[in-house]
Amino acid sequence: MTELLDRHRLASEGVGWRRVAELRRQGSLLRLRPGIFVRAEQFTRAPTATRALLRAHALAATTHEPGVFSHTTAAAAHGLPVVRTDDRVHTTDIDARGAARVGVVRHRGPLADDDIVRLGPLRCTSLARTLADLARTAPCETSIAAMDAALRAAGPNAQALRETVGLIARRSAHGVSRAMGRLAFADGGAESPGESISRIHLVRVGFRVRTQIVVAGPRGREYRVDFEIDDVLGEFDGAAKYSDPNLLGGRTPEQALLAEKRREDEIRGVTQRRLVRWQWPEIASSDALENHLRGLGVRPRQTRGAFLTLGTELGPPW
Structure with missing residues (x-):
């Protein structure tokens, strides 16, 4: 540690x-x-989130008025994934003038009382304010991964959280259309940042995507598959499922791999559909994932760059 x-x-x-x-x-x-x-x-x-939090705690320990920790720093403090970004500390204050601090990004903007919460020794933006800030200003992959995780954790309160984030985002003069598009795109069904980033790239290159597809297997088993991409099933295959003790559940990596192969065989047998996989290297970019899938004979039916909006007033999440 x-x-x-x-x-x-x-x-x-x-x-x-x-x-x-x-x-x-x-x-x-x-x-x-x-x-x-x-x-x-x-x-x-x-991990990036851990480094960002350590930097935030160091700043709080050595600065009388560090400001309110926000954006990816607040996301890390709320336990959300922080991906595809650096570990600089982000703060927000009404007056962000003054001497620059090394490794600190200072944002200027109003903060309502309910925009601020205390997480341990750190004053941070609330969960909803943090998600709104990320939706407006952060890289797409960073904000979508955080929003997916927050919606998943919210469970039955996910829609209320989504609406609150939207209300906060609309207070700003900048990035509102982007934020609304990202809120519409966010999916609490995603079980990992890898799935969130995969979904972004799949839609970017023209696939029609559904998530968390339920497959009724033999002997009463029920399986979930990460994606349906057009008429093919697809899964993001993070290495952690074969190495993380929390995910192995007492099994050896070899046992986990064999169980996954049996699961895949049963899904293919029941659905009579192809199932393709990819890992972190394949989601380094949209091009990388598209090339990987094309190499497997899987091509999108739509033109590259098509975005399946949920309403004409929404901007694309990119």
Whole structure:
């Protein structure tokens, strides 16, 4: 687990300032803020969301008025996935003037009282305000992955959350059409950021997409397939399902792989349809996924770039 190390913690471990300077020169310690360090190997291997949160906590520990943490930083604090972006700290304040801070993006804008929540020691934008900010301003993949996860976690309250995010987004003078398109595109059925990013690319290249398709298998089993893309079934195959102990459920990776092959055989047998798979390298871009699927003989029926809007007033989510 990556931890912040201040001078008191380092001193308790017998590490004085001269040794700190030496460890920094060697690349073993990284300074996040004055007097706040992390072990470099742990930090660089940590997910983007973890790194962003560590930077936020370091800023809060060394700054009297850091502002309200927002955008991807707030998303990380709310436990949402943070993908396809850097780990800079984002804050929002009514007055974002003043000296620039290294590694900090300062946004200027009004914040209502109910736009602000406290998550541990951090003052952050609320979940709905965070999603609205991301919908208006963040890269498409970043905002859709976060919105999908938030809607999924909201369960029966997903529609209420979607409406609240829309109301907040409409307060702004910028990015409203983009935000509305992304809200319409968001799908709480997505079970991972990989599925969210896959859906974006599939629609971009012209596939008509349905998510979480239910297949009734033999012996009363019921399976869910990530996507129906035109008349083909498709799945994003994250490596974690074969390596993460929480997903393995006591099985070995070999047992998990064999179980997945049996599942796939039964789905194909029952549906008499092709099932194609892809992994993270194939969703690096829309071109990469399209080329992968074309190599498997799967081609979209629509023209590239077609977007299946839910209303003419909506802008595309890209």
